[in-house]
Structures are given as structure tokens and as C-alpha cells.
Amino acid sequence: MTSRLGLDDVRPAISGNVATKAVVGEVVPVFALAWREGHDAISATLNVTGPSGATATIMTRSPLDPDQVNATFVPDEVGDWTFRVDVWSDPIATWKHNVTAKIEAGQSIAELANDLEIGAQLFTRAAGLVDASNAELLRSVASGLRTGFDPRAMVAPAFSREVSALLAVHPLQELLTEGEEHVVKVERRKALVSSWYELFPRSTGGWNSAGEPIHGTFATTMAALDRVARMGFDTVYFPPIHPIGEINRKGRNNTLTPEATDVGSPWAIGSKDGGHDAVHPALGTLHDFDRLIARATELGLEVALDLALQCAPDHPWAAKHPEWFTVLPDGTIAYAENPPKKYQDIYPLNFDNDATGIYAEIKRVVMFWISRGVTTFRVDNPHTKPTNFWAWLIDEVHQVHPEVIFLAEAFTRRPRLYGLAKAGFSQSYTYFTWQTSKQELTEFATEIADMADVSRPNLFVNTPDILHASLQHGGRAMFAIRAVLAATMSPLWGVYSGYELYESQAVKEGSEEYLDSEKYELRPRDFEAALRRGDSLEPFLTTLNKIRREQPALQQLRSIHFHRIDNDHMLAYSKVDPLTGNTVLVVINLDPTNEQAATLHLDMAQVGLTPGQVFEVRDQITGESYTWTDDNFVRLQPWRDVAHVFVLPDVAEDRREALAWRAVDTYRA
Structure with a gap:
């Protein structure tokens, strides 16, 4: 049966x-359409229950939609x-509206007799809902409505701030209609706000006297963490650190004819030295890994491990559990393919074969690494495994370890990308790498803000698999441009x-693969020498991370507003933190080669300012610093600066929540 109230x-x-989705400390906007027949007032209450208690708040009517309520x-x-x-139904609000309209129309006290008595009865009823001291206040309002000669003076106490505040906590309600309960999964703040840096531990060993790369260890990786922390990153992600298969091992640049010294792909997991719960002997021991975790913690870094559910042909699982894979008619196990790509060094698991055994073993592996201090996993290609498996695994882990973060490396179509997020993934890779034009970036940033309840996007500027054409041909300014976009459009970003x-x-024109890809060989780098030469983006990345830490507006995802700027090569957008009022405006030149200038027309209401x-x-x-108003001239030269990241005056406290609602109004539209 349909409820009386809508x-x-x-x-x-x-x-x-x-x-x-939400995280600790995040402002969660709630809204609904609340309506009824006729002209009587209707109100709404937001009832929130957390692990430690419950609260109730009367919702506010949206100034943009009389039927929408917000909190x-x-x-x-x-x-x-x-x-x-x-x-x-809010009878006191209805009475206030009616009596005010009649007084303003000049009706006499005699004409208002019934209205005043109705008001007195309502406040008498409301007095029965509160404690003795507050009841006396409401009874005095009722008494005043029954005595006097000036209608304005008689009703004034009913409109006082003290009475309104009391009724906001203890409203007089009629025709109460309870809505359905909705669940919000709240994770720790780092699930939303984090700066990732990806490195291969095996590439941290430097060179020998002959200039040949030396295989890195957990000890050399430990030393490399100091630089990562100095740049302001707080999560360091390692590709697989497990033993690497020898059967069908890939050589440099993915060749099928490796040399004896080739190290292979770390994603070809497993050998005679162990599988997913072992470490590559050349990196060190599990004890060495524990020391690495401890050092990272000292530096304020969290280590993210790669969870790649695939095996080299010589992985122990392949011999012990051949039923976990796909066996071809000729009796061989099928290797991974994504035609025309072939991965002869990898066997994919077949989750339709012995699901019980596979599920239990993978959970054991994940719990093993959690027991060693790992609380973040970057999951390789989760969209190629059953989504219900991920829902099961993440739920099983979170029941015991709710602090664990899972990042989905899912460069895939929207239904699968968002479906994995719904299954429980804390974060997800996105389409960011391929969004380069003003229109593409505007649509992309609007989408990730609109989908904040579903998915948290981690904007990696590059990965070992993805060297976008814009970076291949855009010159050094493009590296700075992409870094600014990633670091400011989402509170999650990453750098390889x-x-x-x-x-x-690139390995060849038209490819997104790096030449001499680190996926197949050691790639030590002399970062300090590049810094000394002034040939490094490291100081700029450090500045971006510092800005992100200091500006709360860049730590929220739910709202972003694009401002009109009359140049298709320039982009301007703002973010506001509803808690502090902190406001950041980013203006960026998307052209890495040429100076661009334009007039920026600031939407003052969206940043809490007056026209x-x-x-x-x-x-x-x-x-x-600059003095600005509604319309402002901006010039950006890529050889000098690619972007401005402006801090604007804080939004006044009484306007902050309305800006959060306004972002939601846009989403509804």
C-alpha cells in the first residue's frame, strides 16, 4: 500500500x-524527495547509526528544489x-506559515482567534515530548498565544531561536513514514586519500663496476624508500616479489628467446623456490621483507603488494593442483591469452574448477601477507576473475581485518569497473590515462565525482604497461600537466x-609499451644525478604532494565544479571541503608546447563568494598572489608554468553544507 506521505x-x-562507500572523516551528503498532497508542511529526519551509536537530524529543504531535503x-x-x-507532517511549520501570512495580510486578533488557539494546542502537545525545563518553555509559548492584544507580539516567542532549536531536536510529528535503511561501508581514510609510488624492488641494486645492473634486494629497496618518502608519497607499491618461473620465461622486450641472464617477468609467479607465499631468493628472505615493512612504517609509508592470481608453468600449484587450470584436449595446460597477445609464461586459474579449493588457498595467501604487516593489495586484472569471488574474499578479509585496502587494476568497461567496486574493492584504476582533451577531462572528472558513492578512482599518470602517446610526444611539460591533473582531480593518484x-x-610507434620495459629486465635509475643536473620532475611531484596534504579540498572526491574559461586549451575547476570551507581552484594549460591565455569567468556561488x-x-x-574578482585574465607558459593551483578564501560556515547539496543537485539532474 502506498504511504500517505511521499x-x-x-x-x-x-x-x-x-x-x-565512505571513509572516516568524509562528509556524506544525503538527500531525498519528500512530498505530499495539498499545502501542509512536510519535514524529514536523517537517522544515522554507526558502530558506537545513533543520531537524528532534521533535514533542510534545498533552495533549488522545494521537494528535495538534504542533510x-x-x-x-x-x-x-x-x-x-x-x-x-510538520503541523507547527504549517501553523507558522499560515499565521504569518494572515498577520502580514492585516487580519485582526478576532479573525486570528482559531489560529492562535490551534497554535497553543500544538505547543502544549510539543511540551509533552521534552523534559520539565523545556516543557515549561513550550507551555509559556502556548500561554502567550491565548493572552494579549497584539498578534505579532503573541506569536513572536513561537518563532524565537531558542524555541526553534528545541523543536529541531524534539519535533512534533504526525503521519510519520519511515524509509528504508541504507548501508554505508566506512573504511579508513587512506582508502580515499593517498599518493602512490610504484617501484620494482629488483631494480634498486644500482650497477657494478662494469656498468651492468645488479639485482636489487629488500635491503637496497629499504634505502630507496627514503627518496619516496621525501617526495611526499605515502604508499609504495611493489609488483610481485615472488619467485619467477623459469619455464617459458620471457626475455628483454617480451622476447620468447631469453638469454641465461634474463630475469623474467615478475607476474610469471612461481618456481621450484615457491609460489604466492614465498619471496624471490634474489630479493632476500621473509625476515628481510619484515625489516622492509618496519622501515616503511618508520617513514610513514604503507607497502602495497601485488596480488596477481596467475602462475608460471613451474608454480607448485601447477604440479599439485592441475585441476585448478584449464587442460586442453592435448593434455597441456592453457596459458594466458588476450588475442593477439600471448602470455606463454603464465597459466591463468580456472575458477570453475574446484572453486572451494582455489578460494581457500587464495584466502590463505592473503592472510599470510596480512600477518606480515601488509594492509594494502593492488590486484592484478581482477576483471578476468569472477566478481562473486572478489566479493567473497574481500568480505572474508574485512570481517577480521577491516583496515585492508584492495585496489582493482581494472582497465575495463564501465559495468565491470563499477561492478568490481560494488563487490568491495576500495579503489580502482580508471580511464584517466586516455582522457586528454578539455571535453574528455571535464566529462571524466564529473563522472568520478558523481560515482563517489560507488567507486574511488586512483589516477595513475603511467604504469609499466601504459606509456600514453601524450607522454611519448608531448615533451616534458606534458609530464607536469598530467601530474597536476591526476593530483588534483582525485584524492588518490599514483606515479610509476x-x-x-x-x-x-615506446618500444615502437603506436604502442603503449615502454622500450626496454622494466617488466622484463632490471632498470636501475640514478635519480640523484638527474636532480643535480636539474633534469628531474621530482621537486614538482614533491610540491604537488605537499599541496595535497595541506589543502583539504583536494582530499575530497564528491564535488568538482568546472568554471568557464574561453580557451579550449585551458581548463579551470574548483573543489571545496565542506568541513573546513577550504577552497582550491586549478587552472591548467593543456597545451605542452604553446603559451595559452584566456579570461576565466569564475562561478562565484560555487566557491562561496558574492558576485x-x-x-x-x-x-x-x-x-x-593576485587580486581577483568574477572575471580574470590568466596566461600560462608551458616552459615556465603549466598550471596554477590557487587557494581562495574559505567558504563561510553557513554556506558549506549548501555547496555539498548543490553538487548533489547537479548529480540528480
């Missing part, structure tokens, strides 16, 4: 009753939270080692 489109909500909440601990929107050295040579207001902006990259 309640529709409650958000955040995901189809299928999947939990939406926010900020979870303060990890766990499953629930919220419910209740709607109810070598980016700061402007590595840009015509004059204010100061300070560029966090250069430290320069």
Missing part, C-alpha cells in the same frame, strides 16, 4: 542494496553505518618510477 529517490543508494553526516569510525530518511625522469620512449566581490588568490606552486 518519499522517493533517497541517496546515496546503489541498486541491488549494495553498500555505498550530511560525517562517520568517525570504520565499520558498517546505516542511515534512514523518515518523512512526517621513471616518470620523474621523463621516460617516454562582484574582490579577493586574493595565492598560487601554491609559485607562491605568487
Whole structure:
């Protein structure tokens, strides 16, 4: 049966009753459509329950939509939270509207007699809902409505701030309609706010006296972490550190004819030295790995391990559990293929064969590494494994270790990308690498903000697999441009080692593979020498990470607003933190070769300012300050600066929540 009062489109909500996403300290905007017949007032309450208690807040009507109600909440601990929107007839609000209209129309006290008595009865009823001291206040309002000669003076106490505040906590409700409960899965803050740096531990060994690369170890990796921490990154990601298969091992540049000294691909996991719960002997021992984890923790770094569910032909699983793979008619095990690509050094697991055994073994492996201090996993190609497996595994892990973060390396179509996020992945790779034009970037950034309840995008500027054409041909300015975009469009971003050295040579024209790819050989790098030569982007990356730490607006995902700038090679967007009012405006030149200039037309309401207001902006990259207003001339020269990251005046406290609602209004539209 349809309820007397209408309640529709409650958000955040995901189809299928999947939990939406949030992290500790994140402002979660809630809204709904609340409506009824006639003209009587209707109100709504947001009821939030966390692991340690419950709260109730009366929601506010949107100034942009009279049928929309809004509120926010900020979870303060990890766990499953629930919220419910209740709607109810608000007789006191109805009375206030009616009596005000009649007084303003000049009606006499005699004409208002019934209205004043109705008000007195309502406040008498409301007094029965509160404690003795507050009840006395409400009874005095009722008494005042029954005595006096001036209607304005008689109703004034009913409109006082003290009475309004009391009724906001203890409203008089009629026709209460309870909504459905919605679940919000709250993770630790690093699931949303983090700066990743990817490096191969085996490439940290430097060179010998003959100039030949030396295989790195956990000890040399430990030394390399100091530089990563100095740059301001807080998560360091290692590709697989397990033994590497020898059967069908790949050589340099993915050749099928390796030399005896070739080290192979770390994603070809497993050999006579062990499988997914072992480390490559050349890197060291598990004890050495434990020392590496301890050092990373001292530096404020979290180690992310690669979880790649595939095997080399000589992985122990292949001999012990051939039923876990696909056996071809000729009796051989099928290697991985993504036609026309072939991966002869990898056997993919077949999750339809002995699912019970495979599930249990993978859970054991994950728990093994968690026991050694690993709390973040970058999952390789999760879209090639069953989604229900990931939902099961992540839930099993989170029941015991809710702090564990899973990043999905899923460069795939939207339904699968978002489906994996719904299955429980904390973060996901995205299409960012391939978005280069003003229109593409605007649509992409709008989408990731709109989908914040579902997915948290980690914007990697490059990966060992992806050297985009823009970096191959755009010159050094393009490296800075892409870094600014990634670091400011999402609170999650990542860099693969070598980016700061402007590595840009592809294996061939039209390919996104690096020449002499580190996936197949040791690639030690002399970062210090590049710094001394002034030939490194490292200082710029350090500055971006510093800005991200200092500006709360860049630590939120849910809202981004693009401002009109009359040049197709330039982009301008702002972010506002609803808690602090911190406001950041990014203006960027997308052209890595030419100077670009334009007039930026600032949407003042979206940054909490008044049209015509004059204010100061300070560029966090250069430290320069400018006096601005609605329309401002901007010039950016790629050989000098590719972008401004401006801090604007903080949004006033009484406007912050409305900006969060406005972002949601845009989403609804």
C-alpha cells in the first residue's frame, strides 16, 4: 500500500542494496524527495547509526528544489553505518506559515482567534515530548498565544531561536513514514586519500663496476624508500616479489628467446623456490621483507603488494593442483591469452574448477601477507576473475581485518569497473590515462565525482604497461600537466618510477609499451644525478604532494565544479571541503608546447563568494598572489608554468553544507 506521505529517490543508494562507500572523516551528503498532497508542511529526519551509536537530524529543504531535503553526516569510525530518511507532517511549520501570512495580510486578533488557539494546542502537545525545563518553555509559548492584544507580539516567542532549536531536536510529528535503511561501508581514510609510488624492488641494486645492473634486494629497496618518502608519497607499491618461473620465461622486450641472464617477468609467479607465499631468493628472505615493512612504517609509508592470481608453468600449484587450470584436449595446460597477445609464461586459474579449493588457498595467501604487516593489495586484472569471488574474499578479509585496502587494476568497461567496486574493492584504476582533451577531462572528472558513492578512482599518470602517446610526444611539460591533473582531480593518484625522469620512449610507434620495459629486465635509475643536473620532475611531484596534504579540498572526491574559461586549451575547476570551507581552484594549460591565455569567468556561488566581490588568490606552486574578482585574465607558459593551483578564501560556515547539496543537485539532474 502506498504511504500517505511521499518519499522517493533517497541517496546515496546503489541498486541491488549494495553498500555505498565512505571513509572516516568524509562528509556524506544525503538527500531525498519528500512530498505530499495539498499545502501542509512536510519535514524529514536523517537517522544515522554507526558502530558506537545513533543520531537524528532534521533535514533542510534545498533552495533549488522545494521537494528535495538534504542533510550530511560525517562517520568517525570504520565499520558498517546505516542511515534512514523518515518523512512526517510538520503541523507547527504549517501553523507558522499560515499565521504569518494572515498577520502580514492585516487580519485582526478576532479573525486570528482559531489560529492562535490551534497554535497553543500544538505547543502544549510539543511540551509533552521534552523534559520539565523545556516543557515549561513550550507551555509559556502556548500561554502567550491565548493572552494579549497584539498578534505579532503573541506569536513572536513561537518563532524565537531558542524555541526553534528545541523543536529541531524534539519535533512534533504526525503521519510519520519511515524509509528504508541504507548501508554505508566506512573504511579508513587512506582508502580515499593517498599518493602512490610504484617501484620494482629488483631494480634498486644500482650497477657494478662494469656498468651492468645488479639485482636489487629488500635491503637496497629499504634505502630507496627514503627518496619516496621525501617526495611526499605515502604508499609504495611493489609488483610481485615472488619467485619467477623459469619455464617459458620471457626475455628483454617480451622476447620468447631469453638469454641465461634474463630475469623474467615478475607476474610469471612461481618456481621450484615457491609460489604466492614465498619471496624471490634474489630479493632476500621473509625476515628481510619484515625489516622492509618496519622501515616503511618508520617513514610513514604503507607497502602495497601485488596480488596477481596467475602462475608460471613451474608454480607448485601447477604440479599439485592441475585441476585448478584449464587442460586442453592435448593434455597441456592453457596459458594466458588476450588475442593477439600471448602470455606463454603464465597459466591463468580456472575458477570453475574446484572453486572451494582455489578460494581457500587464495584466502590463505592473503592472510599470510596480512600477518606480515601488509594492509594494502593492488590486484592484478581482477576483471578476468569472477566478481562473486572478489566479493567473497574481500568480505572474508574485512570481517577480521577491516583496515585492508584492495585496489582493482581494472582497465575495463564501465559495468565491470563499477561492478568490481560494488563487490568491495576500495579503489580502482580508471580511464584517466586516455582522457586528454578539455571535453574528455571535464566529462571524466564529473563522472568520478558523481560515482563517489560507488567507486574511488586512483589516477595513475603511467604504469609499466601504459606509456600514453601524450607522454611519448608531448615533451616534458606534458609530464607536469598530467601530474597536476591526476593530483588534483582525485584524492588518490599514483606515479610509476621513471616518470620523474621523463621516460617516454615506446618500444615502437603506436604502442603503449615502454622500450626496454622494466617488466622484463632490471632498470636501475640514478635519480640523484638527474636532480643535480636539474633534469628531474621530482621537486614538482614533491610540491604537488605537499599541496595535497595541506589543502583539504583536494582530499575530497564528491564535488568538482568546472568554471568557464574561453580557451579550449585551458581548463579551470574548483573543489571545496565542506568541513573546513577550504577552497582550491586549478587552472591548467593543456597545451605542452604553446603559451595559452584566456579570461576565466569564475562561478562565484560555487566557491562561496558574492558576485562582484574582490579577493586574493595565492598560487601554491609559485607562491605568487593576485587580486581577483568574477572575471580574470590568466596566461600560462608551458616552459615556465603549466598550471596554477590557487587557494581562495574559505567558504563561510553557513554556506558549506549548501555547496555539498548543490553538487548533489547537479548529480540528480
